[in-house]
Amino acid sequence: MSIRVAIVGTGGIARGQHFPSLAALGDRVVIVAVTDTDPASARSAADEFGVPAVYDDLPGLLAAERPDVVVLATPPIAHRAQAIAALDAGAWVISEKPPTLSLAEYDEIAEHEGENGPFVSYIFQHRxxxxxxxxxxxxxxxxxxxxxxxxxxxxxxxxxxxxxxxxxxxxxxxxxxxxxxxxxxxxxxxxxxxxxxxxxxxxxxxxxxxxxxxxxxxxxxxxxxxxxxxxxxxxxxxxxxxxxxxxxxxxxxxxxxxxxxxGDGRRRIPLGPRRERLEQHAPAAVRLGHRRVRAGRAPGSARRGGTPHARARRRDVQVGARAPHRRSSRADARGSVLPVDGGRGSCRRDRRDPREHAARLTRPGVRARRRAAPGSRGGRASRPQALRRRRPRTARS
Known part of the structure; x- marks a missing residue:
């Protein structure tokens, strides 16, 4: 048997979220009636979403339809009276945030809930x-x-x-x-x-x-x-x-x-800078994602086998996010960024290594232009040549 739902309030949040979400549940629910302080808005929403009944007020709707669930998509000032009316009629309530205007009103609503229901639930979906x-x-x-x-x-x-x-x-x-x-x-x-x-x-x-x-x-x-x-x-x-x-x-x-x-957010756990802590705790952090698959391309030492952390990273990085990159000892000291749950931009690149930049500029098909200085012989050295001469210093042991 389908759950009978009534919607109170037919403004933007109802049309943009509640009507489509209930429709997506298919035969599990049926919207039996709507009401709004603006009759034209209520009638328009009923026509748009195929709701059979429109009422001028909530008491009339509750008496005639006896819904199982009442959705409150109304301004905060209306929540207390509407929630209490629905609870007293035996309906469960789903209310938009904020719950009420004060803690006193919130406690008053709770007094009308039964020991085993009906209850009021509030829209806090992010948790x-x-x-x-x-x-x-x-x-x-x-x-x-x-x-x-x-x-x-x-x-x-x-x-x-x-x-x-x-x-x-x-x-x-x-x-x-x-x-x-x-x-x-x-x-x-x-x-x-x-x-x-x-x-x-x-x-x-x-x-x-x-x-x-x-x-x-x-x-x-x-x-x-x-x-x-x-x-x-x-x-x-x-x-x-x-x-x-x-x-x-x-x-x-x-x-x-x-x-x-x-899917449009960024979720990540950047782990601490110390190498031993990174290797110890990275697998647990990476497993925040629901899917665990091999990354399409692992960088540097991970492609050659590398450290235990690099091999674990190669196994566990989630689809939809770029594999973590370790560009230099300086970048490694800041800590690697591990992607979580595959949101776009899950992984930020560390500071560019000049050696990699030079290699990219000197690969086939990429040429740097020589700029001839007045009075010079042959012009200034190209950027790749300059970069090759300025080899980055390595830390002394």
Whole structure:
């Protein structure tokens, strides 16, 4: 039997995410009704997604349809009353973030949940990404040691017209600025990895937008484990980025993306600079990816057999990411970067080795032009020749 779903709110998030996601479940669910404070929007969404019934309000919908699940795609100010109404009607609730405008409202909703359901679930999908789930396993098993230092940044850009929506930019209806509406996803991901916090100091400011609330907020957080974290939430950052970085005793985890990381993000664990630590802990770090296959081309010593770490790296590097490169002793001292979960840009190249650059310039088909200086005989030496003369120094034993 299909699960009967009703959707409350037919704006952008409902049309862009909830309707398509429910439709992708096929016969497992059926959307039986929608409602919105704007009847024209509700009717338009029903026509677009083939929903049979449209109601003027939620109480009428609940009484007539008796849905199994109610999806709340409405502004934060509406969540408390709508969630309580659905729970009292026996429906389970899936609500958009933020859950409510205050902890008191959150506790009030919880009082209407049953011992065995129905319950309310909130949209915090980032904690269920593959990289986060695998990292939680490594933290639980102690593979990386204790978490020590972390960063959590949500640096997004919202133009002034973003705040023109009537319920945005007001304490009474939205409840907060980028901390409540934007950075809440990354902060939830961070909490799912590091646990509860014990101390917070924060500052916020309204620097550029016409709003009652902040447009930038920064915080320093101490977790119960002792780890320290800095958090930045902004709606003023033209180059948008979402980032969580955690430095453990034996490695650093970094997840960088924008609005999600289903293949467009970068996940990597750069391991520490000491060679023995690199060889000891690299295999566990590399296995963060779900697939383990041979890389198409392994660099340097890995192609010739090389060190145990190089051979392990050749076996375990994930498809979709460039194999790690060790360019020089200086690059090796900084630590190699190991790709995780195959996101684009998973591996950054280390500093270019001049010897390799010279070899690339002098291979067949690539010629450097000679520039003749006035009064000279034969002109200046080509760049490859100059590079060959300037051989890099090697460390003395």
């Amino acid at each position: 269920f990404g593959s990289a986060a789930m695998r990292l939680r396993e490594l933290i639980r098993d102690g593979e990386l040691g204790r978490a020590l230092v972390a960063q959590c940044n949500t640096l997004w850009f919202r133009p002034p017209e973003y705040l023109a929506v009537p319920w945005r930019g007001k304490w009474q209806t939205e409840g907060g600025g980028p901390t409540m509406g934007l950075g809440i996803h990354q902060m939830d991901l961070l909490l799912s990895l590091l646990g509860d916090w014990s101390e917070i100091s924060a500052a916020m400011a309204t620097l550029d937008r016409e709003t009652e609330m902040e447009d930038v907020a920064m915080a320093t957080v101490r977790f119960e484990s002792g780890a320290m974290c800095s958090i930045t939430n902004s709606m003023l950052s033209p180059r948008e980025s979402s980032q969580v970085r955690i430095d453990f005793e034996r490695g650093s985890f970094e997840l960088e993306h924008l609005y999600g990381y289903a």
